[in-house]
Amino acid sequence: MYIHRSKRGIFFAAAVLTIMLALSGCGKNTDGGTIVEGKVNVITSFYPIYEFAKAIGGEEANVINLLPTGVEPHDWTPRSQDILNASKAQLFLYNGAGLEGWVPNFMKGLGGDNKVQTVEVSQGIDLIEADGDDGHGHGEEAEANSGHEGETADLHVDPHTWVSPKSAIVMAENIKNSYIDVDPEHQAAYEARYQELRGQLQALDAKFTEQLSALTNKEIVVSHQAFGYLCRDYGLTQHAIMGLSPEAEPRAQDLVALSKMVKEEGIRYIFFEELVSDKLAKTLASEAGVETLVLNPVEGLTKSQAQAGDNYFTLMEKNLQNLIQALQ
Incomplete structure (x- = not known):
């Protein structure tokens, strides 16, 4: 049984490393804007x-x-x-x-x-x-x-x-x-x-204070370490796949340990975000046998969000609802 688990961990680590190698950043230009006299x-x-x-x-x-x-x-x-x-x-x-x-x-x-x-x-x-x-x-x-x-x-x-x-x-x-x-x-x-x-x-x-304080579960697993202030102010604890930057490479052994923690603690969702690749979050969720949800660090809008008229408040409201769903 021990050998079986070790092999599983090796396969999981290999899958993680493959995804890390495939991830790459983007280098788009700004949306533009011109200086206006009188303002x-x-x-x-x-x-x-x-x-x-x-x-x-x-x-x-x-x-x-x-x-x-x-x-x-x-x-x-x-x-x-x-x-x-x-x-x-x-x-x-x-x-x-x-x-x-x-x-x-x-x-x-x-x-x-x-x-x-x-x-x-x-x-x-x-x-x-x-x-x-x-x-x-x-x-x-x-x-x-x-x-x-x-x-x-x-x-x-x-x-x-x-x-x-x-x-x-x-x-x-x-x-x-x-x-x-x-x-x-x-x-x-x-x-x-x-x-x-x-x-x-x-x-x-x-609203965040009232609704999150009513929940018994307080631990969340997120794609990158972007929710420290949210967790501090509303009594939650984050476990991050990646570091402060979504491009900071996680160690495979840390991900294996995180998968084990998710199973042991009964965590039901792994959070990912739209502006960076969701592959690592989905790989971890698959390994741990749980589902994924969006938790948005509101670092920017996707094109579809901009077209839909989303803003800081609508995205934060969605975050609250997803946190409640994950922690109930």
Whole structure:
């Protein structure tokens, strides 16, 4: 019996390694956007910041998102046109906490005569130190890219702040304050729109708190380690197939151990996400004899989600429903 299990583990590990070799990143260009005279031009690094900046900026702002629809943000890098647009903008909003490793070079490319105000919107959030490397040195870049005190090069900071509505409220306030800094004439409008967005985020926070606290099961298995803030704020524990980046390669022996844990703990679903390959999640689910569900880190929209009118709130509502289904 022992030999049979060992062989099974070897076959599973071999299947995992085959999938890891087949996975590859993508290198699409940005969706575009042009500078508009007479408005506050805002460049955002990826989707959640773009959505919040649009909501708060209203008609006073022209918001250009660097990351294209359907592209996962961890390994994307900007083009020369993106740098040119940013050099003409009033605001450049990025997450920080080590997510955008390209930011230092991007800022150097803007030139010394630009007037763009750069804002790290994760400022003020109590950052999580992750256990493992993300595969691309994002944790090590956190100190250079972040103004957060206490970060050192040997710490791996979890950058996925926005996945928790509690953290998203802090980010929204930072965005609102940045608008007021560069355009104080329209402060009242920015404050009003921020309060509306804050109310939506607080309602979402209350819903997550109420519905997840009622569940007995608290452990989830996810494709990549993107849900640390969500788990911390709502009493869950994540077990990740991959690291902080979905491109960080898992070790086959870790996946074998994870499969064993899923069986022993009676976990019924493995979560995957749409912007990265689901092959490893489905392989693990097949090995453990369980099903799969989507848990979206809201790093961006797929083309079908964009066409359907999805946004941060609709995706987070779907996340809540899927968490309830998995943990009941």
